[in-house]
Amino acid sequence: MVSHSSDEARGALYIVATPIGNLEDFSVRAINTLKKVDYIAAEDTRHTKRLLNHFDIDTRLFSLHDHNERDKASYIAELLSQGVSVALVSDAGTPLISDPGYHVVSHLRNEGFTVVPVPGASALIAALCASGLPTDQFYFAGFLPAKTKSRKEVMASWKTQPGTVVFYESTHRIMESMKDLAEVFGSSAKLVLAREITKTFETFLSGSADEILQRFSDDANQLKGEFVVMLDHREESDSESEELENRRILSILLEDLPVKQAAQLAAKITGHKKNALYQIALELQS
Template structure:
């Protein structure tokens, strides 16, 4: 295992989170870091230049994106070896979270260079903490495949996941994705969609996939922007299924029979204990 370098002559790579939308989310540490480093590696230099101009940051830029990051890894390593430091930023949010940078960070860490995170905005975390869905365990799926069959295959694999599933979706595919969720999960998945996080028209939509699609049909403005989709799928356990069925049978019998007789007949139908069914029937009658 490679340890951090102790050579003070070598520079460091800073992973700097930038605002998703609201510029007030840009931390003072992030701004001072971008001013202090010799270079900034940006996913889109034109986009980042506008942000830098707003905060009076004049640090030199170069591009680092999906198509060149393997080549840029060695270049950044050379800069760090010469004692210069580099900041890595994406277009918005925290770098490497469905954004470029993995190959660079992996390469530099294996070479023993110092990697320093400068935390800040992340659409994933911002949406999840406000969703009302379970946060003790979650699985981040990033962006889903563009084709329906592949997307459904990925979604089907989530039935084995515990906790909330989170993925990103674009305005162009959100309807198709919701239709696929409905096909794969039916009404068993509870959804929360966070749209335009931290921006002027930030909204949260919740319900089943069918209900979300209905909300889209009523208000087409809800289709605009970028989405963080959060899905909570809970398959009924055998115990839950039996309880639902027992209550269904008792409900029918109680329409024409007193509680004791309904419980006796339900016991014969289901094979469950009469006393347990009697208690359920009493509860249903209260």
């Protein structure tokens, strides 16, 4: 049983990230946590059992998935109240990120139980950091609706969404999603698709939706696997006009604010980086 420093003899829930492909991404802390807890709540016990066997982990398992997690929330709360420790894992990656667990964690935190994150692999972050798209601001949309009409409505709502948009897609619907993106955004949007992250055939595809559809047509193997789709729909703006507008805004703000505060406020107004605006403000003050 995992020991706790709390005066109360209550267990904790550990949110444990598991590998999304490469088993070497499994952290030492995650392995040790799964060995020490009393129970592991798994999205698919058969899938998790294979992972546990590979790392010689013999902790008891029970299932926790989309269809039973509301009921399991009370069960886990009862276990924790008895001083029992539980780890939550999904089939791959970080639990709750488009995987089960939200209702359990929300319930336990509302009841005052300790919930401990044990971070690790996440397809979302792994793909985004290697995409070459802006990472200072991004929006994660999870999985999109299965029906075309609803999917297009969601995509259209992104036109006013700041930052890079990221969503997950399956091999069965990636072609249709690309066709919908081409219809909604045309050729102006930049796309990067990450396929089979950390696995043998990890691939990044870049271009417009039409260009990526052509890649699929040229090589059907590119349709295989699980996808992280990243979209930068912001139009390229004239840098000179942008610079003039930044200077205009900063000049107004500097009439009443010190340089640091003016740069901070200008960053909120324009969405541009604070450090760059701070340098412009210093030039204006000199």
